[in-house]
Amino acid sequence: MTDRILLAHGGGGSLMQQLIRQELLPLYGHRAGEPQLELHDAARLALPHGRLAFSCDGYVVQPLEFPGGDIGKLAVIGTANDLAMAAARPRHLSVSLILEEGLPLALLRRVVASMAAAAEQCGLRIVTGDTKVVERGKADGLFISTSGVGTLEQALPVRPAAIRPGDQLLLSGDLGRHGVAILAARHGLDLQPPVLSDCAPLWPQVETLLRAGITPHCLRDLTRGGLASALQELAEGAGLELRVREADVPVIEPVARVCDLLGFEPLHLANEGRFLLVVPPQQLPMARSLLAPSGGVWIGTAAALGAGQAPRVLLRTALGTERLLLPSSGELLPRIC
Amino acid sequence: MTAELAAALAALTTRPWTLMEVCGGQTHAIVRWGLDQLLPPGVRLIHGPGCPVCVTPAATIDAALQLARRPEVILCSYGDMLRVPGSASGDDLLGVRAGGGDVRLLTSPLQAIGLAQQHPERQVVFLAVGFETTAPATALLARQALALGLANLSLLVAHVRVAPAMAAILAEPANRVQGFLAAGHVGTVMGLAELEALSARYRVPVVVTGFAPQELMAGLLACVRQLEAGQAGVQNAYGSVVRPGGNPAARALIETVFAVVDQPWRGLGVLPASGLALRGPYRRLDAQERFGLTALGGADPTANPCISGQILRGLAQPPDCPAFGGACTPDHPLGAPMVSSEGACAAYARYRPAAAGASIRP
Secondary structure (H helix, E strand, O other): OOOEOOHHHHOOOHHHHHHHHHHHHHHOOOOOOOOOOOOOOOOOOOOOOOOEEEEEEEEOOOOOEEOOEEHHHHHHHHHHHHHHOOOEEEEEEEEEEEEEOOOEHHHHHHHHHHHHHHHHHHOOEEEEEEEEEEOOOOOOOEEEEEEEEEEEOOOOOOOHHHOOOOOEEEEOOOOOHHHHHHHHHHHOOOOOOOOOOOOOOOHHHHHHHHHOOOOOOEEEEOOOOHHHHHHHHHHHHHOOEEEEEHHHOOOOHHHHHHHHHHOOOHHHOOOOOOEEEEEOHHHHHHHHHHHHHHOOEEEEEEEOOOOOOOOEEEEEOOOOOEEEOOOOOOOOOOOOO | OHHHHHHHHHHHOOOOEEEEEEEHHHHHHHHHHOHHHHOOOOEEEEEEEEOHHHHOOHHHHHHHHHHHOOOOEEEEEOHHHHHOOOOOOOOOHHHHHHOOOEEEEOOOOOHHHHHHHHOOOOEEEEEEEEOOOOHHHHHHHHHHHHHOOOOOEEEEEEEEOHHHHHHHHHHOOOOOOOEEEEEHHHHHHHOOHHHHHHHHHHOOOEEEEOOOHHHHHHHHHHHHHHHHOOOOOEEEOOOOOOOOOOOHHHHHHHHHHEEEEEEEEOOOEEEEEEEEEEOHHHHHHEHHHHOOOOOOOOOOOOOOOOOHHHHHHOOOOHHHOOOEOOOEEOOEOOOHHHOOOOOHHHHHHHHOOHHHHOOOOO
């Protein structure tokens, strides 16, 4: 095998078979008691009875490897987390790879190994996949697209429209690490110690909440656009005013410093292992104590709109003044996931 | 700390006062932290022209767009410049890039050296903007480009000077500014001398101020204290960063590479002695001459109904503009103050859009 991806690796011939069998099949691991993957056109899934969640996402992050993760880890965990935000246990995943001619094989191996490890960590199986190679210059190294299927573990729908006035808003941990890890890698900022991406599966935390009897009205992972975009989307989806206390939003010192340097707001930065939890008021104490071990905090409240008022997110600053929290336009942070 | 300073300001204030913060970074912090909500009634802040992105003339942007469309050119500049519309609304460097132009975002001008060395067959053009804060870095780039004999690097210069713009605001018959919070970062280079001349000539207090909430509040307090006492002097409330003499080495670099010229400001017109242009041997680096561009001094068409000229003069606030939040948004700016995060309109759009924010005090 050459040490770089050739167009022939996607040509359907022997090189492609070699790529799939030698390099990619380890990705499609199987657990004891489950059938080994068949090399066939479609995967047959055995699922428990009940309702399903289905989600897909494309990953085009640059750089492909960054402190705390890489595009492969992100592609598995990102889609698994989207399922978890519907209160669904991630079960099965598809992986579509688009490789640029000339991609170093060693890099592909690292990304594949990272995907396999992330799938294991999320407790899901990669059951089907596809690989294409495009000419040099037609893709930026490696693009990944994943789709996931999960089983819904709560009967009530978890969605913005379920948020009620008086509901309480909790954050699962500090903000901005993924965004800063990517920014630092891209701008050549040599942070000592480095800020690592927070990229991590969210289902374990969600499962803990559900098992303890928490019935989330909404869950939202804080990826592109960060907390600010998530809150705005929830406010609009719920038709409510969300009130957040900035002083209670945790941001670690190195993240705050990088934001200061580059002129970004931590609340606009992407996270890959943090989520917003919305619960009815009587569940606030229990939700707080369940999230506290991972750095989770209570940050605010949902309120009804005044007459003629548009949905909005109101931020109380550390000085006690108020302002609107709006999504960033985000264009100087391209391709972070 | 900030709250205590605000309380001291309230205790001190007996009359209404109108102050201007000069620098866009200060405007951004004031609106972001809602500092105006902490001011005593009657103390009013108006936002100054201190956003270099906002005041870069449309003709210069047009020239940059024209250059970026040429296949041999790599056009580079700071991030915010990529979104500034030229004289035609919606025409910006990001659009040129999407159309195949080679437009690069730099965080330091010296990165242009590396680009020029890596691409000897291309022409690298740096669109140089900013106040006396970024001018020394451009000067350094110019000096190195000449020293290395780089034949494929040139500069499109729109550097501006802060003090002449402050003087122009004070000379305006409709001026309402009674005291200035001067830009801390410019002070690190220029020191206090220019400000002392300005303060003496127009009899206004000038307080060199930082950017954190407590620094801004301390600057406001110092300025109002002078006004209440009938004084008009220069005070350095950012002493941890600004030395009275500024940075003589950086100033010498500016003076070596640039000559002071009359300069058009977007929305304000031509201000005497307010710009910097390449001088002497450095004129060889002038992109305008190298590419035979026509003079960049022309009229500055401002998209109707944008009132950015009045906003940059402190005669109107962003919500006064009929286009604010409707035809003009950060994603579709009509006027330059909506482009940069340091622009007053963008700060309002970001933290206090008219429609949704009507009920926020004050």
